[in-house]
Amino acid sequence: MNIIEMKSIKKDYPLGETVVHALRGIDLDVEEGGFISIIGPSGSGKTTLLNIIGCIDIPSAGSVKIGGEEITSLDDRRLTNIRLFKVGFIFQTFNLIPVLNLLENVEFPLLLMKEGGLTKGEIRKRAQKCIEEVGLGSFMDHRPAELSGGQRQRVAIARALVTKPQIVLADEPTANLDSETGATILSLMKHLNETEKTTFVFSTHDSDVLKYASQVIKIRDGHIIDIDGPGAAKKMKKKAGPAKRGTR
Amino acid sequence: MALILKIAWRNIQRHRGKSLVVGIIIFLGAMTMTIGNGVIAGMDRGLKENVIDRFTGDVVIISAKQDQDNVIFTPMGRDIEVIPGYEKVKKVLEGKKFIDRFLPVAKGLTIILNENGDMSYALALGVRFDEYRKMFSDSTDLVEGTLLKNDDRGILVSTGNRKRFFEEQNFWVIPEGFSFNEKNFMKESSKKSGVIDKRTSLVLMGGSNENSTMDIRVDVKGVMKFKHLDDFWNHFNIMDIESFREVYQYVTASDTAAVIPKEKKRILEKDNLDDLFGGEVLEKVETRKQGYDVSTLMGKKVVQKKLDVDSGAYNLIFVKLGKGADAEESVLELNAAFKSSGAEARAIIWRDAVGQIADLSAIMRGATRGFVFLIFIVAIIIIMNTLSMAALERVSEIGMMRAVGAHKSFISGMFLSEMTVISIIFGCAGIIAGIVSVYILNAINITTENRILELLFGGSVFRPVLGIFDILKGFAYLALVTLIATAYPLRVARRITPLDAIMRD
Secondary structure (H helix, E strand, O other): EEEEEEEEEEEEEEEEOEEEEEEEEEEEEOOOOOOOEEOOOOOHHHEEEHHOOOOOOOOOOEEEEEOOOOOOOHHHHHHHHHHHHHHHEOEEEEEOOOOOOHHHHHHHHHOOOOHOOHHHHHHHHHHHHHHHOOHHHHHOOHHHHOHHHHHHHHHHHHHOOOOOOOOOEOOOOOOOOOOOHHHHHHHHHHHHHHHHOOOOEEEEEEHHHHHHHHHHEEEOEEEEEEOOOOOHHHHHHHHHOOOOOOOO | HHHHHHHHHHHHHOOHHHHHHHHHHHHHHHHHHHHHHHHHHHHHHHHHHHHHHHHOEEEEEOOOOOOOOOOOOHHHHHHOOEOOOOOHHHHHHHHOOOEEEEEEEEEEEEEEOOOOOOOEEEEEEEEOOOHHHHHHHOEEHHHHHHEOOOOOOHHHHHHHHHHHHHHHHHHEOOOOOEEEEEEEEEEEOOOOOOOOEOOOOOEEEOOOOOOOEEEEEEEEEEEEOOOOOOHHHEEEEEEHHHHHHHHHHHOOHHHHHHHHHHHHHHHHHHHHHHHHHHHOOOOOOOOOOOOOOOOOOOOOOOOOOOOOOOOOOOOOOEEEEEEOHHHHHHHHHHHHHHHOOOEEEEEHHHHHHHOOHHHHHHHHHHHHHHHHHHHHHHHHHHHHHHHHHHHHHHHHHHHHHHHHHOHHHHHHHHHHHHHHHHHHHHHHHHHHHHHHHHHHHHHHOOOOOOOOHHHOOOOEEEEOOHHHHHHHHHHHHHHHHHHHHHHHHHHHHHOOHHHHHHOOO
């Protein structure tokens, strides 16, 4: 089943008197449970693509369905709800709430889910479990400023996963980390992908990251120029079928 | 809500510098606002006590023919119309339960004549003095002499007028039967040496442009000082109503015939002002070179014309309302009653009657309110600016919150909570400091003799006052400042999108 369906996606940004065409017509389908890597040079449109999938940005043209729901016509409130209930985010620069400690940061999206039906105790329990899974069980009452970059990124992963989203989007999650920490983070994401069956879509510049991906989408100048991947990639491509080269 | 408050409180602590700047502005604004409210409330109370309770009452009744409402301090002492058919008006007033009491008076400008041709002017209130004291029991202090009784003929001269007479005509008024009080003279007079003429009576002429008048000699029974706003009221002497009516010829033709005896008529036929002061007109005193015999001059008439006003003539009625009665509603009701009963009278609010005093007071109040409002605006602008900057500095944090699913309402709640907490802490401290300041200002007992400051103070003593309503008003203003000052930064914060956060990174 496709968790993401994108058809003829275009995204233009006006820049003074000119228009920057960030995406020039993207068709992409992603099956549930995938571990998808989007690669490409700077300015190729990776982040824009992720932002549209994550309902952070809306396309100038085309159709996007997340979990079968068309998002291009939704208002801010419903887009926010999709981000809250269906999507988890891991940002390049960690982006934790500085005034909350590690445990509170992870609890944060659960506390926003008023209709989640969880009690305070259940919320705490689930957050603690996620933190332990990312190996930070002994840092729960630390503030973000007291953690290293790798630790903060792991908190961001825990926060992205705590709501059990259908999709986790990660924009260059290892860009600000040393290679060893980056590898640890990727291993963790892959492990969660395999155990929780969560779909991961991440952008990267890092060629080491590719070995973890079940599918690699190469993007340049706003077009998908290739879909490939080591091992499972071909199988994924075949299975993922609709994921195809850029249409233009 | 707990999450919002938690984040808000920790953000306040995290951004201590900005929180302190905003807090101090709120503190100062709330304190100034509270003191300002105290001053305005004190001014209102002062005006009520010193004008309404001691001079005019809440409502003033004037003739229906009177064109201008400013009847107490008419320009150039211009006459005010006599209220025709007082009995009819009185009946209406007696029938209104919302009226506590009322006092009919005659008010006009009198010319103080002198044998050498000099003259002074003074306003006079003609009253039945016992009734006046019942109505305005606490308005005057007796400085010398005695007070009037209902049947007395005579005049109470204000210290202000005594000083003016001395400066303009070189005579010093002392009450009949009392000796010269040197202490008061040294205190009141600007000229401390030289020859002092002393007089125990005044020759008054009605200063009317429209009616005929009579000049009469009236004994000075006492010298008095108005307890409050004396700078304004001391233009008035208080005299018995009968003498006033004689001066102003508020009598019918038959009355005139009755009150002018034959020998006086002979004098009238001469129609010569010099006769009034001829011979021994004035009392001889040790400091004067010349003396006069005044014994024959009472009741001499300079001009005589017949008037068509009745013997119960008054031109003002001061009305005090009962507790809880609204002045404006009472005016409406009285005017309707006058109309339906055919009484040719009109009710006006006290502030319309006192004209300049109310106007000046309104300007002073307006200026005070303007100052408070300015503080209000400056505080709002500074807070708004500081919070807007804070919102823009927190784009990453707010954008990230939005990215992980926080609705705009959450961001609004967070910002409002931060501002509310700061407002409650610093605003309440400011209001408490304002209340304490008002009490201290009261305790210091600041006094003034400056006319303008007297209006600001509502009297000669600065008595700012804060009732529970004023304090609640302070809290309401504080809430308003918080809301207005937060509105724009809130808009800025609500507009921050996850994309803004990503682009900033």
